[in-house]
Amino acid sequence: MSDPSLLALNLAEARDGLTRKMFSARELAAAYNDAVAEVNPLNAYITPTPERALGMADAADQRLARGETLPLDGIPVAVKDLFCTKDILTTAGSHILDGFHPPYESTVTDKLWQAGAVMLGKANLDEFAMGSSSATSWYGPVENPWRRPGDNRPLVPGGSSGGSAAAVAARAALAAIGTDTGGSIRQPASFCGIVGLKPTYGRCSRWGVVAFASSLDHPGPMGRTVLDVAIMLGVMAGHDDRDSTSAPVPVPDFAAALSGDIRRLRVGIPKEYRVDGMPSEIEALWQQGVEWLRAAGAEPVEISLPMTKHALAAYYIIAPAEASSNLARYDGVRFGLRVEGDSLDEMYELTRAAGFGAEVRRRVLIGTYVLSAGYYDAYYLKAQRVRTLIARDFAEAFERVDCILTPTAPSAAFIIGENTDDPIAMYLNDVFTVPANLAGVPAISVPAGLSADGLPLGLQITGRAFDEETVLRVAQILENAACFRHLPSFVVGGGG
Amino acid sequence: MALDKATVAQIATLARIRLSEAELEPLADELSHILTWVEQLNEVDTSGVSPMASAAAANLPMRDDAVTDGGCRDAILGNAPRAARGFFTVPKVVE
Numbered sequence: 001m002s003d004p005s006l007l008a009l010n011l012a013e014a015r016d017g018l019t020r021k022m023f024s025a026r027e028l029a030a031a032y033n034d035a036v037a038e039v040n041p042l043n044a045y046i047t048p049t050p051e052r053a054l055g056m057a058d059a060a061d062q063r064l065a066r067g068e069t070l071p072l073d074g075i076p077v078a079v080k081d082l083f084c085t086k087d088i089l090t091t092a093g094s095h096i097l098d099g100f101h102p103p104y105e106s107t108v109t110d111k112l113w114q115a116g117a118v119m120l121g122k123a124n125l126d127e128f129a130m131g132s133s134s135a136t137s138w139y140g141p142v143e144n145p146w147r148r149p150g151d152n153r154p155l156v157p158g159g160s161s162g163g164s165a166a167a168v169a170a171r172a173a174l175a176a177i178g179t180d181t182g183g184s185i186r187q188p189a190s191f192c193g194i195v196g197l198k199p200t201y202g203r204c205s206r207w208g209v210v211a212f213a214s215s216l217d218h219p220g221p222m223g224r225t226v227l228d229v230a231i232m233l234g235v236m237a238g239h240d241d242r243d244s245t246s247a248p249v250p251v252p253d254f255a256a257a258l259s260g261d262i263r264r265l266r267v268g269i270p271k272e273y274r275v276d277g278m279p280s281e282i283e284a285l286w287q288q289g290v291e292w293l294r295a296a297g298a299e300p301v302e303i304s305l306p307m308t309k310h311a312l313a314a315y316y317i318i319a320p321a322e323a324s325s326n327l328a329r330y331d332g333v334r335f336g337l338r339v340e341g342d343s344l345d346e347m348y349e350l351t352r353a354a355g356f357g358a359e360v361r362r363r364v365l366i367g368t369y370v371l372s373a374g375y376y377d378a379y380y381l382k383a384q385r386v387r388t389l390i391a392r393d394f395a396e397a398f399e400r401v402d403c404i405l406t407p408t409a410p411s412a413a414f415i416i417g418e419n420t421d422d423p424i425a426m427y428l429n430d431v432f433t434v435p436a437n438l439a440g441v442p443a444i445s446v447p448a449g450l451s452a453d454g455l456p457l458g459l460q461i462t463g464r465a466f467d468e469e470t471v472l473r474v475a476q477i478l479e480n481a482a483c484f485r486h487l488p489s490f491v492v493g494g495g496g
Numbered sequence: 497m498a499l500d501k502a503t504v505a506q507i508a509t510l511a512r513i514r515l516s517e518a519e520l521e522p523l524a525d526e527l528s529h530i531l532t533w534v535e536q537l538n539e540v541d542t543s544g545v546s547p548m549a550s551a552a553a554a555n556l557p558m559r560d561d562a563v564t565d566g567g568c569r570d571a572i573l574g575n576a577p578r579a580a581r582g583f584f585t586v587p588k589v590v591e
Contacts, residue, residue: 099575100575101574101575102575103568103571103572103574103575201550201551201552202551202552202553215549215550215551215552241557241559244556244557245550245552247552247553248557307540310536310537310539310540313533313534313535313536313537314534314537316530316533316534317534317537324511328512331512332577333576333577333584333586334572334575334576334584335575335576335577336575336577337577338577338578340587341587342587343587343589344586344587344589345512346514346587347586347587348512349509349512349513349514350514352511352512352513352514353513353514353515356513361513362523362526362527362530364511364513365504365507365508365511365513365523365527366527366530366531368507368510368511369499369503369507369527369531372507372510379531379534381547382537382538382542383534383537384547384548384549385540385542385545385546385547385548386537386540386542387547387548388542388545388546388547388548389540389542389545391548391551422529423526423529423530424529424530424533438551439551440550440551440552441551465551
């Protein structure tokens with residue numbers, strides 16, 4: 001059995017407990033290893049790494065005993081299985097990476113281990129991070145620890161970082177890392193009632209992250225509180241020579257930015273985010289968020305982001321185009337699955353037919369088409385021009401306001417299996433999150449309330465490029481005002 | 497844009513993904529549906545707007561042209577489905 005009192009601590013509290021020697025890193029890691037085993041029915045982890053966790057915890061205990069404490073010493077985290085981890089199975093949720101043990105460590109995970117963090121395991125996800133439900137994984141769907149009261153049907157945790165989000169929400173990880181290409185950190189954070197941050201493009205290195213759409217992929221932290229996420233980001237961020245798009249900018253003290261003071265801050269409220277069919281409870285929660293920020297001294301300002309309605313369509317050209325190029329490397333030659341054929345081409349075709357699931361195949365085909373001769377200008381270049389206009393929308397807005405408040409997603413978590421008949425219905429989950437990926441600006445989701453059927457709903461704060469400090473500061477005001485203390489129906493240790 | 501079965505087969509060949517005859521028709525429908533939806537971008541006037549490839553700074557950084565990694569052939573080949581004598585192996589390409 002896990003020790004529920006240890007699991008109930010957030011990252012900042014656990015760090016405090018470790019430095020005060022109230023418990024050891026080994027005790028904490030052992031409690032979380034048990035929790036990972038208990039949470040198995042949610043399918044949140046593909047590969048738990050309990051022995052690795054205990055070894056890392058022992059090393060942390062030695063440092064703690066010597067007083068050489070590192071920023072994340074002894075903190076147990078889940079790693080989305082899109083980050084390469086040296087000698088540990090890395091799957092991207094795909095059959096085609098069968099048996100892949102990377103001979104190297106991703107920059108972001110390396111930074112976590114250098115900072116003393118403890119690896120609990122590799123978290124489940126949509127195949128190649130393509131999805132909004134964590135249901136397209138070769139390793140089976142992830143279940144949300146939340147259920148509607150009186151309704152036993154399992155819900156999706158959102159996606160693609162759904163395993164990471166479910167693990168944190170169910171107290172089977174103290175924090176987690178994910179990646180966000182169109183909302184894959186923020187939408188699952190909203191669906192699972194946790195905090196998730198997509199940093200600025202270039203803030204966290206992509207080196208060693210299995211590539212989906214390189215110009216849109218953002219590694220980022222997920223945690224129980226805004227402070228926890230700020231602490232994680234401080235460790236994950238920083239320039240990396242091995243990623244040519246990594247930004248050579250200093251890393252501020254993100255936790256110190258949580259001053260609680262947003263007086264006179266101008267908060268943009270974009271009128272285009274009132275989309276048709278959005279539940280009135282989400283509209284009401286958004287309005288509540290405006291009032292919370294106003295009460296804290298901020299000044300709400302109505303703004304216009306006129307290209308919002310076209311962001312999804314641009315995204316669903318650009319992301320598949322980049323994916324079709326990035327996924328060309330899965331050919332049965334160097335790693336993963338191989339299906340033999342009589343010729344090289346036949347081997348490629350049979351391997352890729354067997355190795356890619358339906359959604360990945362669909363996106364590779366769309367991407368191949370929009371990049372092919374005769375269609376490149378009409379689709380791909382057109383989408384890239386619209387992307388310029390979307391980035392311009394944000395640039396103009398940020399001349400008038402300091403951040404933007406919107407809902408994170410147009411719905412709460414849905415039942416596993418819903419939204420699968422029509423790919424576009426699934427894509428619409430990302431309507432509020434995709435614009436920040438196209439523009440590269442930072443955005444966070446904070447749990448702000450419950451839907452009428454008892455499921456978490458998030459609010460999103462978007463900020464200027466490399467101004468995560470304002471994003472985090474405003475997010476913490478929302479967090480404190482919302483005072484979200486609800487627990488999911490499946491929580492290790494039963495809450496308390 | 498409505499794609500026909502022949503076009504889907506052609507795209508699949510370009511993408512090196514084998515499709516069965518039975519898969520072509522449903523995929524043609526799905527892909528046509530998605531393409532028709534993304535064509536809403538034609539409503540947007542983008543004349544004079546340059547395409548944006550990335551949010552990162554346009555200037556790629558320079559570094560010394562020096563070896564910084566390598567010497568790990570066996571570790572890399574360890575992931576290969578088939579390898580022999582220090583090489584990846586593939587079906588015979590030249591008769």
